[in-house]
Amino acid sequence: MNIYRRFIVQFLFQIIIGFILLLLLFIAIWGMIGFSISSADIEKDLSKGDSFYFSEAISMKDGKAVFNDKLKQLVKNQDMELIVFTKEGQIAGSYPALETDLSPIEQGELASLILGGTGEHSFIDLVDWKDMDPYYLLIRKGNALQDLLTQTQRLAEWDKQKLNLTDRAIDKLNKEHSWVQLINPAGDVVDEFAAEAQPSHYSFEELTFISEHDKNTASAYFHEETGQTLIVGIGRNDPAASTDESFYKHISQSFLIAFVILFLLLLLGTFWYARKFGIPLITMMKWIKNLGDGIFEEPQDLHQQSVLMNKKGKLKKKYRLYKDFILALHQLTKTLKDNESERLKMTKTREEWISGISHDLKTPLASIAGYSQMLKSPNYSWSEQETKDFGEIITDKSAYMMELLEDLTLTYRLRNQALPIVKEEVDLNEFIRRTIIYFVNDPNNRDLNLIFNPSPKRISAHIDPKWFQRILDNLIQNAIKYNPAHTSITVSVSLIEQHFIVIKVEDDGIGMDQETLDKLFQRYYRGTNTSDTSMGTGLGMAIAKQLVQLHDGTIQVNSTPNKGTFIRILIPAMENAKEYK
Incomplete structure (x- = not known):
């Protein structure tokens, strides 16, 4: 497989792995957001909890139900009651504690527990405990608004048009962030508590709307003898708004955690890519630089060992993607090393040849010079035959030197492709x-x-x-x-x-x-x-x-x-x- 196909396969594989990891991360983030939403919903309304949630929050010890502190706080905040009992009707525990013992109860007694008061109720099967015997959880939700209206109704002095609230009633109203207004038959507010944001006069249609349509935030009672109307509402510090704020806080925290995780993954991915692709490229660039500097060897570590090969003499995993390129660099290194060796050898041979040529030229030149000196010597007269012999020697030596120079010129022309x-x-x-x-x-x-x-x-x-x-x-x-x-x-x-x-x-x-x-x-x-x-x-x-x-x-x-x-x-x-x- 050549380097082009190897890169395609490598990046395709990494894209698939990256897509799977992103998909898993996306699922995890949405799960985390879903868990946050579920937690926020439970903090707003405990009855939305499932069997798994309550099985984690309630434990059994010696046949008795033990509620954790967080669950107790939620029960207090939402004005609820929790009752745990077996299929035989045996009460295993309750919060707040019931005014009854833990002896088995009859169906009629259970019905009275469920239907007692003015609230709602729901059942949860607790099947996740290690104990194989099934348990059941009854969640009974009170109606705080109706309870406040009943309490305020009993305390009111209708003849004097006064609310006559006790300290205990005021504490309870403050705890529930509630307000109270007493309205005469003409629709004017004659007495009130914490109702600064409410109207001071009501029409008949407004009173009718509150009585029939606004039961979640306000409740009204009409006193027939005096014709007065008592209104109790919840809304000074809206708990629903507080709950929504908590909900959005959970969502924001989830997104912040998701962002931090993504950022950390980006850093890890960058570091991983830098090591996987950057280190081999830097190593090969160093190798090429060494070749340019005349160091015809592959990069080595401090122990003079190859950085590319493992102890078994095989290419390390992080370099395998560039296998073809590394093989080409190996071949180039070998070729350059051989060429350098050949160049040095050729230089040495050329120097020896030049030395030999110098000697070869020196000898015929010496002969030519010697015979020329002899021919022009005034002290001796040469015969015709001797002169011809000297001329023949000079001619041969000159021809040899001419041949030598021609061969030298020709070989350089051939080497430079100039022939x-x-x-x-x-x-x-x-x-x-x-x-x-x-x-x-x-x-x-x-x-x-x-x-x-x-x-x-x-x-x-x-x-x-x-x-x-x-x-x-x-x-x-x-x-x-x-x-x-x-x-x-x-x-x-x-x-x-x-x-x-x-x-x-x-x-x-x-x-x-x-x-x-x-x-x-x-x-x-x-x-x-x-x-x-x-x-x-x-x-x-x-x-x-x-x-x-x-x-x-x-x-x-x-x-x-x-x-x-x-x-x-x-x-x-x-x-x-x-x-x-």
């Missing part, structure tokens, strides 16, 4: 035949055994005659120079499936060892007899290889010591090869 190649169609059979004739007719090669095996068909190729001639001259000249007299040298040309031309140069001479064979195409490398300036410049085979490559070809050399050398050149052929005549 122009002008290809034309050439008959290779005829081209090679003329080259062989040139070497055979050379008087210096009278002991040469040179054989040419042409192709039976005409072979045409697109080559640059000048530079291809240089290739053949180098190969044949080397076969002559580095082998003893009477060595057989065979040059052959053939065609492979009408597409490729094969030129072979073979000899049965002394051959080459593996070290010489490995360095044969290196610049500045010379074989044996480097002290003999007639043995070449050390650039011939490197030049030959580069010239073959410029002709879109390849060159291969095989050699065995004391058995000979085999050189094979492969270049593209022109189409439609014709029968050679």
Whole structure:
């Protein structure tokens, strides 16, 4: 899997995981908000609690119900009564305590408990206790407004048009945040308590509305004998508003907690992403910087161990996403390291070559200078033969230096791709035949055994005659120079499936060892007899290889010591090869 697909899979997987986590977080937040709403509802109306809530708030100890403090406070605030009993009618506990013992009660007594007073009631099954015997909870809710109206009605002095509230009644009214008004038959308020925010006069329609429609916040009593009306209301400090405020407080707290959780998750996610994606990128940037600074090694820790690999030699998990890129960096590091090693080696070889060249140039220059001094010496008269011999030596030395300089110039032009190649169609059979004739007719090669095996068909190729001639001259000249007299040298040309031309140069001479064979195409490398300036410049085979490559070809050399050398050149052929005549 390449790095592109690996990134797609990785990010898709992370998006799915992130979506699942967000979904779970969303469910958790809504659950928390729901729990807050439920808690606020219960604090507003205890009868909305479920079996689980009351099972947590009420515990059983030795067959008796024990109510926790929070539940007791809610019961007091909401003017309720809780009674716990078994299926047999045995009362296990109550709050506030009933004026009865814990003996079993009959259905009629239970009915009186339920229906007694003016409030509402509800049943809850308590099935979550460890005790397998079922228990039941009776919630009886009082009607505080009606109780206040009844109490105030008994205390009122109707003849005197006075409320006549006792201290105990005032305390109860203050506790319930209630107000009281006494209204005469004309609708005027004649006495009141804590009713500053209420009207001072009522019409008949207003009194009727309060009596029939506003029973939750106000209740009225009409005294038939005097025609007066008593109104008791709840609303000075509206408990419902206080409860709503508590409800919104719970919601705000839930959203604040959710925001904090999301913020923490964002920080954790940022930290995780920075470690997962940032650390590998920083490591690879450091690696690339090291390569730019000439440090051709992967990053290492303080213990000189690879930061990318674990103890088992495998790529660490956080770097596996960048596996392809790291492999490419490994290859680049190896290549640069090899190139640097080769460069240093080449520098050393070039320095040695320059030293050798300096020596090689120094020797013929010294010869030329010496013979020139001798020729112009006034103290001695040279014969004609001696003058010719001196001139021949000077000519040979000059030719060698010229060849050396030309080879040096040519190799640098090839290296910088500055050598122009002008290809034309050439008959290779005829081209090679003329080259062989040139070497055979050379008087210096009278002991040469040179054989040419042409192709039976005409072979045409697109080559640059000048530079291809240089290739053949180098190969044949080397076969002559580095082998003893009477060595057989065979040059052959053939065609492979009408597409490729094969030129072979073979000899049965002394051959080459593996070290010489490995360095044969290196610049500045010379074989044996480097002290003999007639043995070449050390650039011939490197030049030959580069010239073959410029002709879109390849060159291969095989050699065995004391058995000979085999050189094979492969270049593209022109189409439609014709029968050679």
